[in-house]
Amino acid sequence: MDAMKDLTCLFLTMNKVPWMKFHNEKMLEAIGDYPLITISRLPMEGLPGIQIRQGEEQSHDKIFKMMLVGAKLATTDYIAIVEDDMLYSKDHFELRPPLDTFGYNWNRWVLFTWGEPMFSFKRRICNGCSILPRLELIDALEERYAKWKDIPHLLAGEVGLERVEKALGVKVRKFMPMYSKTPVVQVQHTFGTPGIGSPVKPGDTTDLEARKVRRRMGMMRAYEIEHWGRSEELIKHFV
Amino acid sequence: MKHDLTAIFLTQNEVPEKWAEYHREVLLDSLQGAPLIVMCRKPMYWASERGFKVLQQDKPKSLSNIYWQLLRAAKIATTEYIAVVEDDSLYPREHFLQRPKKGHIGYNMNHWSLFTWGVPTYSWRNRRGNYSMLSERLLVIEALEERFAKYPNGTPERITGEIGRPMVERNMGITLRDVQEFETTVSIINFNHSNASDDLQLRQRKSLGEIQAFDIPQWGRADNLVLKWT
Numbered sequence: 001m002d003a004m005k006d007l008t009c010l011f012l013t014m015n016k017v018p019w020m021k022f023h024n025e026k027m028l029e030a031i032g033d034y035p036l037i038t039i040s041r042l043p044m045e046g047l048p049g050i051q052i053r054q055g056e057e058q059s060h061d062k063i064f065k066m067m068l069v070g071a072k073l074a075t076t077d078y079i080a081i082v083e084d085d086m087l088y089s090k091d092h093f094e095l096r097p098p099l100d101t102f103g104y105n106w107n108r109w110v111l112f113t114w115g116e117p118m119f120s121f122k123r124r125i126c127n128g129c130s131i132l133p134r135l136e137l138i139d140a141l142e143e144r145y146a147k148w149k150d151i152p153h154l155l156a157g158e159v160g161l162e163r164v165e166k167a168l169g170v171k172v173r174k175f176m177p178m179y180s181k182t183p184v185v186q187v188q189h190t191f192g193t194p195g196i197g198s199p200v201k202p203g204d205t206t207d208l209e210a211r212k213v214r215r216r217m218g219m220m221r222a223y224e225i226e227h228w229g230r231s232e233e234l235i236k237h238f239v
Numbered sequence: 240m241k242h243d244l245t246a247i248f249l250t251q252n253e254v255p256e257k258w259a260e261y262h263r264e265v266l267l268d269s270l271q272g273a274p275l276i277v278m279c280r281k282p283m284y285w286a287s288e289r290g291f292k293v294l295q296q297d298k299p300k301s302l303s304n305i306y307w308q309l310l311r312a313a314k315i316a317t318t319e320y321i322a323v324v325e326d327d328s329l330y331p332r333e334h335f336l337q338r339p340k341k342g343h344i345g346y347n348m349n350h351w352s353l354f355t356w357g358v359p360t361y362s363w364r365n366r367r368g369n370y371s372m373l374s375e376r377l378l379v380i381e382a383l384e385e386r387f388a389k390y391p392n393g394t395p396e397r398i399t400g401e402i403g404r405p406m407v408e409r410n411m412g413i414t415l416r417d418v419q420e421f422e423t424t425v426s427i428i429n430f431n432h433s434n435a436s437d438d439l440q441l442r443q444r445k446s447l448g449e450i451q452a453f454d455i456p457q458w459g460r461a462d463n464l465v466l467k468w469t
Contacts, residue, residue: 223454
C-alpha cells in the first residue's frame with residue numbers, strides 16, 4: 001500500500017507556544033504529503049488539510065478526547081499524533097506498528113527550555129511520538145470514555161501504557177517501542193498542559209503549574225545529535 | 240576509607256598500547272581508591288606495583304572464558320559488591336558508587352558504544368552489557384557457579400552471554416536472575432573494535448544502536464575520543 005495513503009497526521013495545539021511559525025515550517029517539511037487534521041484553539045493560517053477548533057480548557061483528559069474526535073474524522077489505517085512542542089523527522093512518519101499495537105518512537109531527545117541547553121534521553125513513551133492504528137485507538141478511547149465521563153488528571157495517560165490502563169480499569173493494549181532513523185525532539189517548556197511532572201505523592205502540595213518545571217532530564221545526555229545539530233543552537237528557537 | 244566494592248578488570252592485553260595508558264588513567268581516577276583485581280594475559284606491572292591483585296587468565300580466549308575469569312576474580316574478592324571493568328570501556332566515577340537492590344544483578348544502562356571504524360558516532364541500544372555490570376559479589380558467584388556446574392567444559396559460545404539476560408539464561412537452562420537497571424548521569428563508553436570477542440565487531444559488521452549522538456558531557460566529541468584508540 002502507498003504509505004502516504006495509510007496515515008493521517010493529527011496535530012493538536014492550544015496555540016500557546018510562541019514558536020509556532022518555526023514548528024509549523026519543520027512540521028510541514030516532515031509530514032510531506034501525508035493528510036493533516038489540525039485541532040487548534042485558534043485558526044491556523046497556511047496549514048493544509050482539515051481544521052477544527054477546540055475550546056479553552058487545557059487538560060490531559062481533553063487531549064485524549066480530541067484524539068478520539070480526530071481519529072473518527074480520519075479514514076486511514078494509522079494516526080500519527082503531532083504536538084506543537086515536537087520537532088519531527090520525515091522517517092518518524094514512516095514507522096508502522098502492527099494494526100493491533102500502539103507504536104511509540106523511542107528515538108526522542110528532550111530539550112529543556114530552562115537550564116543548560118542539552119539533549120536528554122529517557123526510555124519512555126510519549127503521546128507526541130505515537131503512531132497509532134486508528135481503529136484500535138478508537139476502540140481504546142471509546143472503552144475509556146464508556147467507563148469515565150472525564151478522566152481525572154492523575155489517571156490520564158498514553159494508550160497502550162499498562163500502568164495507565166490498569167488504573168483506568170480498561171483493557172491493557174499492546175504497545176511497542178520503535179526507532180526512527182532520524183531522531184525527533186521534544187521541547188520541555190511551561191506552556192503545556194498543567195500537571196506534567198512527577199507523579200503526586202501523599203503529602204506533596206506542589207501545584208499543577210509548578211509541576212511543569214519539576215520534570216527531570218533523562219540521564220543520557222548530548223550536546224549534538226544527528227539532523228538537529230547542537231542543543232545550544234536549536235534551543236534559540238524556543239527561548 | 241573502607242570500600243565495599245571491588246572492580247574486576249578483564250583484559251586480553253590486545254588493545255592498543257596508548258589506549259591502554261589512557262584507559263588506565265581514566266580507570267584509576269574513577270575508582271577513587273577502590274580495590275581492583277586484574278585478570279590478564281600479560282604481566283601488568285602498573286597494577287601489581289599499586290598493590291592490586293593480578294592474575295593470569297587460565298583458559299583460552301572465548302566468551303565463556305570472560306565469565307570464568309569473572310568467577311575466579313569474584314571468589315578472590317572480599318567486598319560485598321563487584322563491578323566489571325573491561326579494557327575497551329571508560330567508566331565515570333559515579334558508576335562505581337551505584338549499589339543495586341539486594342538479590343538483583345545491576346546494569347548501568349547509560350552506556351554509549353563508540354565504533355573504531357566508520358563515522359565517529361556514539362550510539363545506544365537497549366541492551367545489557369557485561370561491561371556495565373555491578374552487583375552483589377555472592378550473587379554473581381552463585382549465578383556463575385550454576386553455569387559452570389552445568390557446563391564444566393565451558394558454556395557454548397552461541398548461547399553465552401550476560402548474567403540476567405533472560406534469553407541467555409533460558410537457552411542455558413539455568414535460573415533467570417532478577418535485574419535492576421540503573422543509570423548514571425555520566426555515561427560509560429564502550430568501544431567496539433576489531434580485537435573484541437564479539438564476532439560482529441571482529442568483522443566490523445556490527446550496526447550502530449538506534450539512539451545516536453556526536454557530542455556528550457564529560458567525554459566530548461566522538462571524533463576526538465575515538466582518536467584515543469591508538
